[in-house]
Amino acid sequence: MHPIRKQRLYLVLFLILFSSVAVGLVTYALRGNINLFFSPADVAAGKAPVGQAIRVGGMVVEGSVQRSDDSLAVRFVVTDYEATVPVVYEGILPDLFGEGQGAVASGALDEYGVMQATEVLAKHDENYMPPEVADALEKSGYDHKGKAQ
Numbered sequence: 001m002h003p004i005r006k007q008r009l010y011l012v013l014f015l016i017l018f019s020s021v022a023v024g025l026v027t028y029a030l031r032g033n034i035n036l037f038f039s040p041a042d043v044a045a046g047k048a049p050v051g052q053a054i055r056v057g058g059m060v061v062e063g064s065v066q067r068s069d070d071s072l073a074v075r076f077v078v079t080d081y082e083a084t085v086p087v088v089y090e091g092i093l094p095d096l097f098g099e100g101q102g103a104v105a106s107g108a109l110d111e112y113g114v115m116q117a118t119e120v121l122a123k124h125d126e127n128y129m130p131p132e133v134a135d136a137l138e139k140s141g142y143d144h145k146g147k148a149q
Contacts, residue, residue: 039136044083050109056085057104082140089117097122
């Protein structure tokens with residue numbers, strides 16, 4: 001084989017190897033940041049993984065918000081009107097968070113099916129609903145205000 005051809009072959013093989021390693025490292029790094037959305041019905045059906053970062057969204061059930069007297073801990077229930085998921089969150093809730101409002105909780109499910117939230121997001125006005133929550137409610141036959149369609 002001609003020396004110049006051999007040099008080009010080594011260069012091409014090096015570039016392929018380097019590119020493969022770079023793509024593998026990027027994929028591995030992004031894998032830990034993927035945060036999948038599940039509706040309460042999906043969680044109840046066992047489709048949501050336990051202990052992995054996920055998001056669960058729906059409407060906050062009326063009368064379900066329980067605030068701790070001595071800490072920032074809050075317990076509430078999220079529903080898509082097919083199933084419910086209890087959520088525990090310790091921190092300051094958004095100003096627009098409330099019962100009967102849309103919310104998305106990010107965190108991980110524990111072995112008892114309780115969402116241990118690290119972040120809670122609330123819709124920002126009467127007309128907006130996070131797309132995932134709107135889709136989950138639509139699938140269960142309800143609109144964004146909790147009324148049957």
